[in-house]
Amino acid sequence: MITKLGATLSLAILFASPCLAQDVASQKFLKEAIEGNLAEVQMGQLAQKQATSDGVRSFGQMLEKDHSDANKKAIAAASSVGVTPPTEPNKKQKADYDKMAKLPPAQFDKAFVTHMVADHKKDIKEYEKASKKKDAAGTYASETLPVLRKHLDTAQSLSAGKTANQKASPPAVMAVPAPAAGVPPPTPETTAGDKAR
Numbered sequence: 001m002i003t004k005l006g007a008t009l010s011l012a013i014l015f016a017s018p019c020l021a022q023d024v025a026s027q028k029f030l031k032e033a034i035e036g037n038l039a040e041v042q043m044g045q046l047a048q049k050q051a052t053s054d055g056v057r058s059f060g061q062m063l064e065k066d067h068s069d070a071n072k073k074a075i076a077a078a079s080s081v082g083v084t085p086p087t088e089p090n091k092k093q094k095a096d097y098d099k100m101a102k103l104p105p106a107q108f109d110k111a112f113v114t115h116m117v118a119d120h121k122k123d124i125k126e127y128e129k130a131s132k133k134k135d136a137a138g139t140y141a142s143e144t145l146p147v148l149r150k151h152l153d154t155a156q157s158l159s160a161g162k163t164a165n166q167k168a169s170p171p172a173v174m175a176v177p178a179p180a181a182g183v184p185p186p187t188p189e190t191t192a193g194d195k196a197r
Contacts, residue, residue, distance in 0.1 A: 013027065023081060026137035030078040031086055031138070036123060037071035039089035040064075042097055047112055050101070055158050056109045059116070066147050071145065075134035082094045108133040109158075124148050 040063050047060025075085045089097070096115065103111055127148060130141035 016150075026081050026133055026135050027078075027083045029126065029133075029137050030074055030081065030083050030140070032090075033074045033130075033144075034071060034078060034085050035090045035093060037067040037074055038086070039093035039097065040067035040119075041071070042089065043100065043116075044114070046097065046101055050103070050105060050108045051112065052105050053109050055159075059113075059154050059158060060195070061141075061150065063116075066151070070144050070147060070170060073140050076181070077140040079137040113155055113158045117152065117159055120148055120152040120155060124152060136163075 044060040044065075044067065047063070048057050051057045051060060067148030078085045088094075097170050100108070100115065102113060124145065127141040130137050131145060132138060133141070
């Protein structure tokens with residue numbers, strides 16, 4: 001009787017192990033996803049305060065909104081797999097924030113965008129891996145991937161200098177060719193208010 005019970009328990013443990021391993025991986029992913037969302041919300045808020053270009057400021061707004069929304073979904077998924085959601089970013093994320101917050105305005109935009117490109121590339125790899133899971137973590141990862149890809153595209157565009165409304169941009173100057181030899185220069189046009197009286 002005891003050996004039969006022992007064999008049954010051994011089989012139950014053997015077959016449960018892959019499920020437990022998947023649960024542990026899903027729990028770890030969701031915990032890290034929540035920390036990441038919290039960090040991105042804070043970074044987005046920082047960009048709105050520190051950025052010198054409108055493009056980086058509006059990217060900060062996008063990060064704050066999208067990662068707040070994603071975090072609600074991540075917390076719901078975490079609850080369904082037995083994870084107590086973290087309430088703050090991890091130590092590395094806090095250190096990254098502190099480093100970014102101390103940058104002078106002239107260096108902030110470039111450093112921020114470079115950080116966001118690297119961060120979102122890393123996140124996309126992790127989310128792609130998690131999206132293959134057939135559980136709440138996989139569903140959350142699949143639903144969030146398009147948002148992360150949009151953030152990466154935006155960060156890469158900003159990195160390439162495609163920002164609109166840069167504050168310190170000088171006005172464009174158009175070169176006017178000199179008149180050909182023997183042709184008198186054009187006379188400046190006058191408006192009705194400039195006519196001699």
